[in-house]
Amino acid sequence: MSDRSSNMTANEVLARADQLQRGLGEQFHDRLVESLYLEAQRVAARAVRTVAGRRSTLDSRIDRLVTSRVFGLPIMLLMLAVVFWITVSGANVPSAFIAGVLIEQGGLGGWLEKYLGITAPPALLCTSVYDLLHYGFAAAHAPWWLSGFIVDGVYLALAWVISVMLPPMAIFFPLWTILEDLGYLPRVAFNLDWLFKKAGAHGKQSLTMAMGFGCNAAGVIACRIIDSPRERLIAIITNNFMICNGRFPTMIMLASVFVAAAFPPYMISLIAAGAVVGIVLLGIVFTLAVSWGLSHTVLKGEPSAFTLELPPYRRPSILRILRTSLIDRTLFVLRRAIVIAAPAGAVIWLIGNVHIGGASVAHHVATFLNPLGHLMGLDGIILLAYVVAIPANEIVVPTMLMLYLSRGMMTEDILETPTVLRDLLFGQHGWSLLTAVNLMLFSLLHNPCGTTILTIWKETRSRKWMLLATLLPVALGVLVTTAVAAVVRALW
Amino acid sequence: MTAHQQHPTPPTESVAGLGISLTGHDKVVALAGNPNTGKSTVFNRLTGLRQHTGNWPGKTVARAEGSFAHRGLRYKLVDLPGTYSLLSASIDEEIARDFILFGRPNCVLVLTDATALERNLNLVFQVLEITDRVVVCVNLMDEAARKGLTVNAEQLSADLGVPAVCTTARTGAGFDDLLDAIDGVVTGRIETSPHCPPPPPELRQAVEQLTPLIEQVAPGVPNGRWIAYRLLEGDHRVRQALLACEFGQVVAQQAAPPSPDPTPI
Numbered sequence: 001m002s003d004r005s006s007n008m009t010a011n012e013v014l015a016r017a018d019q020l021q022r023g024l025g026e027q028f029h030d031r032l033v034e035s036l037y038l039e040a041q042r043v044a045a046r047a048v049r050t051v052a053g054r055r056s057t058l059d060s061r062i063d064r065l066v067t068s069r070v071f072g073l074p075i076m077l078l079m080l081a082v083v084f085w086i087t088v089s090g091a092n093v094p095s096a097f098i099a100g101v102l103i104e105q106g107g108l109g110g111w112l113e114k115y116l117g118i119t120a121p122p123a124l125l126c127t128s129v130y131d132l133l134h135y136g137f138a139a140a141h142a143p144w145w146l147s148g149f150i151v152d153g154v155y156l157a158l159a160w161v162i163s164v165m166l167p168p169m170a171i172f173f174p175l176w177t178i179l180e181d182l183g184y185l186p187r188v189a190f191n192l193d194w195l196f197k198k199a200g201a202h203g204k205q206s207l208t209m210a211m212g213f214g215c216n217a218a219g220v221i222a223c224r225i226i227d228s229p230r231e232r233l234i235a236i237i238t239n240n241f242m243i244c245n246g247r248f249p250t251m252i253m254l255a256s257v258f259v260a261a262a263f264p265p266y267m268i269s270l271i272a273a274g275a276v277v278g279i280v281l282l283g284i285v286f287t288l289a290v291s292w293g294l295s296h297t298v299l300k301g302e303p304s305a306f307t308l309e310l311p312p313y314r315r316p317s318i319l320r321i322l323r324t325s326l327i328d329r330t331l332f333v334l335r336r337a338i339v340i341a342a343p344a345g346a347v348i349w350l351i352g353n354v355h356i357g358g359a360s361v362a363h364h365v366a367t368f369l370n371p372l373g374h375l376m377g378l379d380g381i382i383l384l385a386y387v388v389a390i391p392a393n394e395i396v397v398p399t400m401l402m403l404y405l406s407r408g409m410m411t412e413d414i415l416e417t418p419t420v421l422r423d424l425l426f427g428q429h430g431w432s433l434l435t436a437v438n439l440m441l442f443s444l445l446h447n448p449c450g451t452t453i454l455t456i457w458k459e460t461r462s463r464k465w466m467l468l469a470t471l472l473p474v475a476l477g478v479l480v481t482t483a484v485a486a487v488v489r490a491l492w
Numbered sequence: 493m494t495a496h497q498q499h500p501t502p503p504t505e506s507v508a509g510l511g512i513s514l515t516g517h518d519k520v521v522a523l524a525g526n527p528n529t530g531k532s533t534v535f536n537r538l539t540g541l542r543q544h545t546g547n548w549p550g551k552t553v554a555r556a557e558g559s560f561a562h563r564g565l566r567y568k569l570v571d572l573p574g575t576y577s578l579l580s581a582s583i584d585e586e587i588a589r590d591f592i593l594f595g596r597p598n599c600v601l602v603l604t605d606a607t608a609l610e611r612n613l614n615l616v617f618q619v620l621e622i623t624d625r626v627v628v629c630v631n632l633m634d635e636a637a638r639k640g641l642t643v644n645a646e647q648l649s650a651d652l653g654v655p656a657v658c659t660t661a662r663t664g665a666g667f668d669d670l671l672d673a674i675d676g677v678v679t680g681r682i683e684t685s686p687h688c689p690p691p692p693p694e695l696r697q698a699v700e701q702l703t704p705l706i707e708q709v710a711p712g713v714p715n716g717r718w719i720a721y722r723l724l725e726g727d728h729r730v731r732q733a734l735l736a737c738e739f740g741q742v743v744a745q746q747a748a749p750p751s752p753d754p755t756p757i
Binding site: 008009010011013014016017020021023024028031032035036037043044046048050227228229301302304 | 606611613643688689695720724728731734
């Protein structure tokens with residue numbers, strides 16, 4: 001065999017194939033697929049007869065509406081807005097309840113008065129677990145650093161994460177699972193396919209993005225559904241532009257406290273939901289732009305064709321939805337957050353309380369980061385919070401607040417009285433609307449959390465792609481916030 | 493795309509390289525089809541309890557094999573992974589494609605969903621590009637009837653150039669005809685002339701230039717024309733396979749004992 005292949009090598013054959021392919025032009029693949037589909041249509045039309053007349057089922061009528069060129073995308077955005085609105089407006093009351101039980105001074109007293117009008121509740125309800133722990137440590141004559149480390153560090157971080165994350169997740173995940181169970185998500189992929197194709201990416205990327213809403217690590221794993229390695233890498237690298245559940249409460253807080261607070265109370269949740277939808281859309285824009293950039297530089301190639309089956313709509317099963325959304329998702333994400341929040345809480349307490357040369361470690365690092373922070377329209381403390389929060393995005397805001405208040409612990413008052421926080425940050429710490437907007441932008445555009453970075457490495461088995469997926473969003477975040485800050489400062 | 497090669501030899505060696513033993517069997521039939529077309533029901537209906545499961549060699553994808561007999565011939569039925577196409581590079585599609593291309597089964601039974609025939613034909617065309625020994629099985633006729641659809645099998649056979657049979661695997665309706673069609677294809681009693689959508693002329697020219705070069709680099713390759721198509725469409729797996737001489741290796745495995753002069757295709 002060897003003597004016969006002597007006059008041409010495989011490489012030369014491939015080079016010849018490339019040359020011939022270029023001669024065929026760019027549209028040739030599309031034309032080939034089109035001719036295949038046309039033929040399939042023709043053959044099927046000749047073989048298949050409809051005997052019962054034209055029976056348009058409810059399924060196909062709904063499909064025509066939700067996948068139509070005109071209404072498809074608006075319907076999708078509307079559904080997204082409704083889901084966020086229900087989550088935002090529904091999460092406040094239970095969040096405040098949990099905060100009352102776990103953290104707040106005076107326990108549930110404030111919550112009972114605000115939501116139920118009960119002014120003199122039993123004394124037992126007016127003590128939070130946080131208060132009880134402090135009483136306990138005081139009664140046991142524990143040293144200040146022990147109670148500080150355990151109660152104000154570890155416990156408070158845990159309690160904060162639970163009260164802020166559990167209610168939105170417990171509302172958001174069931175709603176999302178209903179959409180999934182109905183069979184709506186494949187229609188979303190169908191609607192967005194042309195956008196991804198334009199970006200040189202795979203249409204199924206919208207499905208992995210949908211998973212990224214819940215958790216970027218889960219979204220990265222979901223990228224396995226994309227067969228082509230090139231397009232899977234694009235989907236993995238850009239998954240971080242979907243706001244995961246860890247960043248979701250942060251966005252909601254920023255949106256309702258700093259963007260919507262200026263509006264009348266009855267509009268707050270509507271405006272906040274709108275702002276969150278806006279940042280989600282921005283995430284999609286970045287996903288598409290970065291996908292386009294990657295597929296025209298380091299990950300060149302043609303988008304591959306795929307068959308997307310639009311399954312029949314099904315009646316969602318309540319039990320299955322509750323099991324999937326509450327146990328498989330809510331508890332899973334919460335457990336992970338707790339596992340990371342506990343040591344992070346300890347670190348936060350330590351850097352806030354260990355003093356070197358008259359100032360805390362946190363102060364030193366924040367001072368060092370300040371120039372960069374200022375350039376980005378933020379400040380050193382916010383950047384430090386992002387560094388501490390690399391293991392989990394959930395704890396960015398508590399870390400930041402703790403560092404600001406320099407009390408060596410976090411505060412939970414913000415859910416009750418957003419204006420207090422607003423006044424504090426704007427009045428005492430030099431915040432402006434620019435800070436708030438850039439903080440939202442930087443929450444969208446920064447490195448993935450530790451778990452996601454690890455997952456990316458596991459899925460790609462490549463340090464190069466892991467580093468790119470980690471550093472690219474940070475670089476974008478620095479660039480975008482710096483640009484916004486520069487423009488705003490130039491104009492005002 | 494009608495230049496198809498006949499391989500009159502039984503595929504004993506070719507499937508042995510893919511981990512299939514033919515002992516006690518005369519013919520090999522591969523079962524291909526889209527997901528959700530009732531593939532396992534058809535498989536069970538044909539083989540009954542004479543089946544066993546395992547994995548594809550070196551892969552984590554499950555494989556089922558079974559046996560059946562018809563008109564004095566003993567068949568081995570190999571269940572391929574359910575796929576929508578043989579084009580892109582998922583492991584499932586690669587396995588199905590490799591088996592059809594290198595395993596050279598005596599017949600490929602392509603299962604289709606009668607309620608979504610148009611979509612399913614995509615895979616049928618792709619199989620027809622590789623081999624002409626194909627029987628198309630239009631399954632789920634009961635569901636089609638419920639939706640008020642009928643399928644004209646004769647028309648479909650005429651349009652595709654290979655036998656097409658309507659079945660309902662749940663009840664077994666149409667299976668006598670299906671077995672007869674398989675028998676007709678493997679014995680050569682039924683002459684097939686697959687009809688695929690004609691390629692654009694410029695593509696045909698490019699393929700004609702490329703095919704001899706491929707056959708030169710990978711002598712004895714099962715279907716040089718098909719590989720030329722795939723290269724022109726930028727199929728990375730096929731590129732890699734050609735660079736790594738995988739085609740040659742499979743051919744070498746199959747050509748035991750090595751013949752001094754490989755039969756030109």
